[in-house]
Each structure stands twice: as structure tokens, then as C-alpha cells.
Amino acid sequence: MTEQDSIGVDRRHVLGLGAAAGATAVLGGVLTTGEPAQAGGPGPLCAPAGLKGRALLPGRPGYDAAVAGFNLVQTPAPGLVIAAENARDVQLAVRLAAQRRAPIAVLATGHQPSVPIGRDAILVSTKNMREVTVDARRRTARVEAGALWTHVLDRSLPQGLTGLNGSTPTVGVVGYTLGGGLSPTLGRRYGYAADHVRSIDLVTADGRLRTVTGANDPELFFGVRGGKSNFGLVTGIEFDLFPVSTFYGGAIIFDGKDAQRLLHAYRRWVRTVPEAMSSSVALMNIPDDPSSPPPLRGKAIVSLRICWTGRQDTGEALVRPLRAIATPLLDMVTQQPYSAFPAIHSDPAGPVPAYERTALLSELTGDAVEALVAAAGPGAPYPITMVEVRHLGGALARQPRHASAVAHRDAGFTLFGAGVTGPAEVPALRAALDRVVRLMRPWSTGGSYLNFMSVDEASTRAVSHAYPDHVYRRLRRLKRRVDPYNLFRLNHNIPPA
Structure with missing residues (x-):
């Protein structure tokens, strides 16, 4: 199946080295208790029906842990966090954002902050989506959006296989791979991690969950591998492993x-x-x-x-x-x-x-x-x-x-x-x-x-330098097709053409 649509939506050493009321006001009442909508307003915005994970507001239990990232230079402060448990939860979050035209972002480990995430935004935390499956015969791994490299290696290395990991096992697999995946250990031998992705499960701005490959949507497969979260929220990827022990x-x-x-x-x-x-x-x-x-x-x-x-x-x-x-x-x-x-x-x-x-x-x-x-x-x-x-x-x-x-x-x-x-x-x-x-x-x-x-290189002009002009124009055209309202803009953003 290539498409699924099952729901309605210190300084640390180097070696070893507020709150709920304001948020609900911005998002039109994110989590409501049945209060009436204001006249002329969009109406109360409820936690999505059928959510398996948690919907978290600022100041409520679990919120701070959900928004915590590795790089402390910038901490997200969204009006609503969807702590997703599965791909269906991600769909629900994206559909909710689309209904409100609210920007939506994703956080797994928070190693690479970009633009500020404020009270007008919805943040999807994938920290609970960490399932990893290794197929030693095919030399592949399939991981959910929140999996870390340590989770992959724990399963692949006993079978004499590894992926094209970064410098530390605590980095998230998906964000690292979709940004290119430059392995400082295996890159020169095998290439970028993005080069070895076989398929991507992706929720696009219309709330649809698609399985994207080079055969069924070559343009979207091209853009997501190197464009990160600009074209949708990835819920899982399958990629090659290599015989290195x-x-x-x-x-x-x-x-x-x-x-x-x-x-x-x-x-x-x-x-x-x-x-x-x-x-x-x-x-x-x-x-x-x-x-x-x-x-x-x-x-x-x-x-x-x-x-x-x-x-x-x-x-x-x-x-x-x-x-x-x-x-x-x-x-x-x-x-x-x-x-x-x-x-x-x-x-x-x-x-x-x-x-x-x-x-x-x-x-x-x-x-x-x-x-x-x-x-x-x-x-x-x-x-x-x-x-x-x-x-x-x-x-x-x-x-x-x-x-x-x-x-x-x-x-x-x-x-x-x-x-x-x-x-x-x-x-x-x-x-x-x-x-x-x-x-x-x-x-x-x-x-x-x-x-x-980094956060100091997150302007539109700076992001354009990550690509040659012809590639950047191609990505902007793709963005216009799959995310014309730039719902996925809280990142190193590629705006629609």
C-alpha cells in the first residue's frame, strides 16, 4: 500500500565530554471544557478525538518534558503539544493545524533548533515513537519518527550490521537522515544516509499518510531527502544497513x-x-x-x-x-x-x-x-x-x-x-x-x-545556500504542490514558490 488515509485527521565540557490561558487564547481555545465560541471567532479547538497520545498545554504536567530538547539555545513554547504515540496521532495533529492554519513543527531530540516556536504553534513530539525493526536478510531497518541511533545499533550490531550514523548515538535517526545524514565514520565509504533510504511514511499538509518511494512519487522522494520537515511530518523510514562490525x-x-x-x-x-x-x-x-x-x-x-x-x-x-x-x-x-x-x-x-x-x-x-x-x-x-x-x-x-x-x-x-x-x-x-x-x-x-x-542560519536567504539555485527552485515548486500555505514553516524553511 502506497497511501493510507485511515482517519478523518554551565557550560558543559566537550569531551565526555504564562501559560495555559494565554495559549488557549492564541489558538482559539486549544483544550476546551465545552465553553461557547466567541462570536465571529473560529470556535473552541478541542483535543483531537481518537488521540492515543497526550495533548499538553503550557504549565500542565508533561509539557516541559515534551518540549525539552538537546540544544538549550532555544526551547519551544508552543500553544499545544501533541505527544504522539503513532502515525494516526501525527495525522490528527496535522489536520488540527490545517483547520486552524496554525504552524506545526516536530521534535524528536531537539539537536538542531531553527526559528522560535511560539504560542500560535502546535508541536508534535515523537519521543514515544521509537519502534525499530531490523531485517538482517535484506540488510534494512525500519524506524519510527522518534527512534535514536542507539536504538538502531542495539538491534543491528549483534547481527554484524550498522547504519550510516552520526557522531553520537543520541541523535534522532529521522531528522538526521532527512537533513542528509553525513556520517563521520562511514560517509566517505557509503555516502549520505539519505542516499540509502528506501521508503518514507509521511503525513502531508492535507492530513494524508503516504508511503513515498522513488517509484510512486519521485519528486516528493527527492525533496524530503534533503529538505527535512518542509514537506510533511515523517512517521517512519526504511533504510539500508551495512556489514560493518x-x-x-x-x-x-x-x-x-x-x-x-x-x-x-x-x-x-x-x-x-x-x-x-x-x-x-x-x-x-x-x-x-x-x-x-x-x-x-x-x-x-x-x-x-x-x-x-x-x-x-x-x-x-x-x-x-x-x-x-x-x-x-x-x-x-x-x-x-x-x-x-x-x-x-x-x-x-x-x-x-x-x-x-x-x-x-x-x-x-x-x-x-x-x-x-x-x-x-x-x-x-x-x-x-x-x-x-x-x-x-x-x-x-x-x-x-x-x-x-x-x-x-x-x-x-x-x-x-x-x-x-x-x-x-x-x-x-x-x-x-x-x-x-x-x-x-x-x-x-x-x-x-x-x-x-543553526538558529543563526535560519533566515530564508541562509537556507537557500543549502542548495544550488536550480535545486532550490525545484524544492519551492514541490512545496507549492504539497504545502501551499507553508504549514510546515517552523524549521529551516523553504517557502512555496
């Missing part, structure tokens, strides 16, 4: 004073490595905090991140020249089970207020290295928590069998900066991140990778 890799940590030597060696090294080698380099400032590892506490460091999925002896030979650049503070690169991949990047384990900026680089030249070290190295005017350069190319540069909106495949590297700080330091941090992007502009492609774009 071990890797040779980890992180090698050098003192910040070795940044120039390491980066110059790295830019030459990446020109020679096979596609089975994925890597990045990050300039980092580790807080002087008891929770930080003692050898790194309070230091400016350089983290070389390695994931090689070929023979161990070949991996050792490939990494040897970089190991010889300087004496490491820590060397954690070794042969290990794939389940150990989170230690490569050591992303924060809990929620943090992370301010971020990104760009795509065409190349990493000697001059680019000098500019990057000046902007984010040990002598930089402001100590940004992390600035990473990630190697692209390989399978990431190739189009999949079914073309998608994941764009700028000719880029050589991603540039991603993130800072974690208290409120008083936010202006200085934002200025420092802007300086990094500005100084690296001579080597920028002018494009951006959607999944790395």
Missing part, C-alpha cells in the same frame, strides 16, 4: 601549539587516503573543569578523528605519518568494535546551550590552514569551544540511484564551529564564530550543509 580508529589528541604542523600535514594526507578512511580535525578549548580529562583540562588542543573500515594493518600504515607529527597528549586510535564509535568525537552526553555556525569549503590549502589557526587556534582572540574541518569526497560526492535534494556534493570539507558558554558571553562567542566563517570565506563554496545549520 569493527573499525580502526579513535581520536589522537595533540597540544594546541602543534595545530599548524598537524593541519598542514592533514591537508596533504587527505589527498592520498582511500574512501574507507573518514576523518576530521578539530581545534578545541577544553574547560578548566574537574570533569574534563586531567591531561587536557584547561588546554587548547587539536583532535584528529579517525575511522578506517579496512584491514587493521593498512589503517595503521595510513595513520602512522600523522602520529609522527608531534607527541600526542592522548592516543586512542586502535582496532575496536563499531559500538565504540562515540568516543571518536566524544560529543556532550547531556543537553548544552551550543551556538553554532557552518560553511562548506572547496579545498584546504596552506593559506586556509593559516587562516583557520588564526581564527580558532590557541592564539585566537576568543576561545571557541570547537571548530572542526571534516573531510568529504568519496561516496559523498556521488549521486545516489534516486537523486535527492542533498546538495553541494563537490565540496571538499565541512567547516563547523560550536561554542558552549553562559549568557554573558554569548555576544562575544557569536562574533568569534562569525569571524571564523568570514576568514574562511576565500575557500568557501558559498553553500551550507543543512544538518549543521
Whole structure:
């Protein structure tokens, strides 16, 4: 079946690193007790009949947990939360929003906030939709909208299979994949996660639940893979798994004073490595905090991140020249089970207020290295928590069998900066991140990778840079077809043409 329509609708360290009355007024009375509608108004808006999950108002039990996200820079404050239990609940929420012309958004983990979500909006929380099914024979997984990568890996790795996950298992599978899904461990070998999606279950603005594939709706299949939540709310996806159970890799940590030597060696090294080698380099400032590892506490460091999925002896030979650049503070690169991949990047384990900026680089030249070290190295005017350069190319540069909106495949590297700080330091941090992007502009492609774009890159103009002009125009035409009123606009939005 290709279509279903069954209902009527601190600063944290890096390593290890009001209320109900106002909301009901805005939405015309979201949860009512039978009070009459105001004359000339839209009438009371009731919790959808048949809802299996919960309808939550600001100030009521369960609301704060439902809107809580990983990135604390921005917390949604919708007038109504639908804590969905299944695809039917998502349909009900979308139909309710359509009736009211209220914007509707979705939240699984909240790693990538964009525009503010206010009292005029409905938010669908998919945190309770986490079913995962692995078919080892077909090498596929099917996941619901709220599933995390850890849920997939718990089921796939015992069968010697894995998906194209990100740097941490706590990221949601669906949002990550539909934004492209750039795996820092397996991307160069297999491509973007979006390239390997087989089917998508999607609720469009008309409240219909569709199963979308490259055969039954190639244009919608194209747009959703790379356009995220702009064309509907995804309730589940099916995607390919790959026979990877071990890797040779980890992180090698050098003192910040070795940044120039390491980066110059790295830019030459990446020109020679096979596609089975994925890597990045990050300039980092580790807080002087008891929770930080003692050898790194309070230091400016350089983290070389390695994931090689070929023979161990070949991996050792490939990494040897970089190991010889300087004496490491820590060397954690070794042969290990794939389940150990989170230690490569050591992303924060809990929620943090992370301010971020990104760009795509065409190349990493000697001059680019000098500019990057000046902007984010040990002598930089402001100590940004992390600035990473990630190697692209390989399978990431190739189009999949079914073309998608994941764009700028000719880029050589991603540039991603993130800072974690208290409120008083936010202006200085934002200025420092802007300086990094500005100084690296001579080597920028002018494009951006959607999944790395932040609250400071959520304007219509900024979002358009995630796509070449012809792709952006194509997406706007698709938007006009499936969401002409831009119901799904509380995101990195693509407006209808």
C-alpha cells in the first residue's frame, strides 16, 4: 500500500565530554471544557478525538518534558503539544493545524533548533515513537519518527550490521537522515544516509499518510531527502544497513601549539587516503573543569578523528605519518568494535546551550590552514569551544540511484564551529564564530550543509545556500504542490514558490 488515509485527521565540557490561558487564547481555545465560541471567532479547538497520545498545554504536567530538547539555545513554547504515540496521532495533529492554519513543527531530540516556536504553534513530539525493526536478510531497518541511533545499533550490531550514523548515538535517526545524514565514520565509504533510504511514511499538509518511494512519487522522494520537515511530518523510514562490525580508529589528541604542523600535514594526507578512511580535525578549548580529562583540562588542543573500515594493518600504515607529527597528549586510535564509535568525537552526553555556525569549503590549502589557526587556534582572540574541518569526497560526492535534494556534493570539507558558554558571553562567542566563517570565506563554496545549520542560519536567504539555485527552485515548486500555505514553516524553511 502506497497511501493510507485511515482517519478523518554551565557550560558543559566537550569531551565526555504564562501559560495555559494565554495559549488557549492564541489558538482559539486549544483544550476546551465545552465553553461557547466567541462570536465571529473560529470556535473552541478541542483535543483531537481518537488521540492515543497526550495533548499538553503550557504549565500542565508533561509539557516541559515534551518540549525539552538537546540544544538549550532555544526551547519551544508552543500553544499545544501533541505527544504522539503513532502515525494516526501525527495525522490528527496535522489536520488540527490545517483547520486552524496554525504552524506545526516536530521534535524528536531537539539537536538542531531553527526559528522560535511560539504560542500560535502546535508541536508534535515523537519521543514515544521509537519502534525499530531490523531485517538482517535484506540488510534494512525500519524506524519510527522518534527512534535514536542507539536504538538502531542495539538491534543491528549483534547481527554484524550498522547504519550510516552520526557522531553520537543520541541523535534522532529521522531528522538526521532527512537533513542528509553525513556520517563521520562511514560517509566517505557509503555516502549520505539519505542516499540509502528506501521508503518514507509521511503525513502531508492535507492530513494524508503516504508511503513515498522513488517509484510512486519521485519528486516528493527527492525533496524530503534533503529538505527535512518542509514537506510533511515523517512517521517512519526504511533504510539500508551495512556489514560493518569493527573499525580502526579513535581520536589522537595533540597540544594546541602543534595545530599548524598537524593541519598542514592533514591537508596533504587527505589527498592520498582511500574512501574507507573518514576523518576530521578539530581545534578545541577544553574547560578548566574537574570533569574534563586531567591531561587536557584547561588546554587548547587539536583532535584528529579517525575511522578506517579496512584491514587493521593498512589503517595503521595510513595513520602512522600523522602520529609522527608531534607527541600526542592522548592516543586512542586502535582496532575496536563499531559500538565504540562515540568516543571518536566524544560529543556532550547531556543537553548544552551550543551556538553554532557552518560553511562548506572547496579545498584546504596552506593559506586556509593559516587562516583557520588564526581564527580558532590557541592564539585566537576568543576561545571557541570547537571548530572542526571534516573531510568529504568519496561516496559523498556521488549521486545516489534516486537523486535527492542533498546538495553541494563537490565540496571538499565541512567547516563547523560550536561554542558552549553562559549568557554573558554569548555576544562575544557569536562574533568569534562569525569571524571564523568570514576568514574562511576565500575557500568557501558559498553553500551550507543543512544538518549543521543553526538558529543563526535560519533566515530564508541562509537556507537557500543549502542548495544550488536550480535545486532550490525545484524544492519551492514541490512545496507549492504539497504545502501551499507553508504549514510546515517552523524549521529551516523553504517557502512555496
